[in-house]
Amino acid sequence: MINVDALKRIVGNDWVVTARDQITGYLADETYLGVLPKPADNVVVVKPANPKEISEILKLANKEKTPVYPRGGGTGLVGAAVPTRDGIVLSLERLDKVIEVDKENMMVVSEAGVTLEHLLKSVENADLLFPPHPGDEGAQVGGMIACNAGGTRAVKYGVVRNYVKGLEVVLPTGEIVTMGGKLLKNNTGLDLMHLIIDSEGILGIITKATMRLYPKFGATATLVVSFDDRRAAIGMVPKILQAGVIPMAIEYTEKSLMEMTAKHVNMTWPAKQGTAQTIIIMAESNEDQLYGMCEQISSIAEKNGAVDVLMAETSAEQTTILKIRSEVGNAVKSKVCDALDVTVPPAAIPDMLDALDKVGEKYGIFIPVVGHAGDGNLHPNMMWEYEKKGVLKAAKHDIYEAAIKLGGVISGEHGIGKTRLEVLPMNIDPKSRELMCGIKKLFDPNGILSPDSAIC
């Protein structure tokens, strides 16, 4: 049983919620319904105000062997935040302060419950930039770090891991430890900070983070380059990168999907030609650099068989394109039961697309796909109709197998969580998994933290 009275003594009566109808929002995350885990029956939501209260909750949970599920913005796609055993959902929502935007050091210090939207605004107000943009702006800082979020802008600046320079973490056994700081170099012992990053809430609860910022871009533009076939669209990507032009994002998409999405949000998709399209976002320090880059890309596009290059330069035009791109997930959500997250070496994307076509042929299905072409990360959509046909599981398995055969992995940015645990052995050898389990046991001897995402 969950010791509700003790929890109330720690955080105060107002911050412990037990009534089922008041906690439904805490029982699921953004995981597609086809794979969303079922929440347990007896769940208590606790909303601590600070690391000290979190420490006390975890000490209590250890004493009473109560499972604890840390929860950020609930934007995860692999069910990691879903409380699948009777226990505590520990929401970080009250740790919602951006503590400091340090202009001299170009660092932001933020509590874990700050949303990406809030973080971006605070940084923008200080005339600086936090480059990564992992999609949903309701994601919280702690969750983005625990999941090493990726997103579209990883081509030039990399994933969230690259930005994290310091963490405050409450360990499952209750100790509050700090790692790193406002530091660009730090080699002092084994790097526990980089182990906490991407640990998906099984090794500790992040309560505060220090992250690196960059100067604002002076000029941005967005190109939509259209082709008549997938291979040509994707084949252009390495040519751009090798030319010394590194855009902020290179997205692969398909016109049919974009037009459907545009309709869904009452907008018009501006790129009318071709079928396979790449969206290229450029951000440079000034307009001269930007134009030079656009010219280079246009010329590479023509040489590689593009049928059209559309350049959006005004803020409004760019916003339209990016808004439609960001709504693809929502537009198709009702038809989709799961979205995969396979990642292959960037140059293997054409082969991965061919492999998807083959899987489609084998099972008599069409697999729509969007993806981050510049970094090899693809999201094939698994439709409900595959389940009806009884081919879903087999199709997924074949896609994972194809990605691994190409030197890839089953997850590039969404993580393992609960929904991919059963396929993890396809990707991780038994010894590595044994070490991961050993690390989990070392940090969390009673296994109280996110038990069903716990790798072992």
Next chain:
Amino acid sequence: MINVDALKRIVGNDWVVTARDQITGYLADETYLGVLPKPADNVVVVKPANPKEISEILKLANKEKTPVYPRGGGTGLVGAAVPTRDGIVLSLERLDKVIEVDKENMMVVSEAGVTLEHLLKSVENADLLFPPHPGDEGAQVGGMIACNAGGTRAVKYGVVRNYVKGLEVVLPTGEIVTMGGKLLKNNTGLDLMHLIIDSEGILGIITKATMRLYPKFGATATLVVSFDDRRAAIGMVPKILQAGVIPMAIEYTEKSLMEMTAKHVNMTWPAKQGTAQTIIIMAESNEDQLYGMCEQISSIAEKNGAVDVLMAETSAEQTTILKIRSEVGNAVKSKVCDALDVTVPPAAIPDMLDALDKVGEKYGIFIPVVGHAGDGNLHPNMMWEYEKKGVLKAAKHDIYEAAIKLGGVISGEHGIGKTRLEVLPMNIDPKSRELMCGIKKLFDPNGILSPDSAIC
């Protein structure tokens, strides 16, 4: 006793060296003589050809509880490679092949014993760039990764960690495991790869690495900006970064030191004015970008009190400056008993320099310093004369304390190794250290790998 016969059966007679006079080069590294650990009496050097032989050596060492010291280029500065107990020096020198420079994926796959010099040439031949440059080009790939090497070029592109995308590692218990690959995104379970990076050879032996490459720079230039005082020189650095201009390197140095070094290598230091100087290396994709940046920096320099801005544009001029900068360590080596590696938030560098002055005053010494001003990493030189005065230990302690008080760490790029183990508790809390020890025991239950650098 070391089982030399069994070692010979594994690697062949020619690759096991026992005669003391033939192994003297393997008993030390580049650690300054004031802190270089004393090697043990009974040391055998073994030179395996591949991961399989390394695996067998480690299995044997486990069975017989023999300490094993992995050795790369021997360029470390904290004694990590010195065999301080009777045991085996395992040299990676025969794993010396660059396996592939993959132009499509912009990745290099290299064996661990490849030197930085060899790696840079292979990458250059393929018209690509490996941006980091952690000093001594005799360093080897495995060592650079095990030590998360930094160097001058970390300002724009970060330290070696940022480039590593895949590893092959032989664990202390003999298993050969691979992690990652030619991947820009990878979230599949706890990130063991990022734990191996910066583990200083205590968790496993890196045998192969996949690292990200970049397009070659189209144009480079080097500026030497001179000032009459330290604070002004250093104070300019954040202004440059905030202006959106991110050079590849921003080094802080002192004219007296550069002139002494120039004399040492029979060259002339070209920047005659001022006393405190910053060397700014810029690398951009074309000359227009480069000139724009130089103009911006010159104007910021003037506003911040520079007395001279020298611009080196030809390859010869740039080489002179960089050659002299890279020889500072050698020029002063005979006078120096240890070089520290404190790192503080970049904007705290002026305060750190003031703290160094205060320590100097307190003990009646002058502390020469060079450092990576753009990333907060300073190398105060500890001179033999401090030891003669009996103030060395106290001065070091005060410098560490000052760095930590400013939010810094005792090592930014050189690591802990053996020489900084005793001061590590100043920087790492007991619980974090307990976790590091636990991880070490998990990977290496018999404690055979680099036992005296082993954190616990």
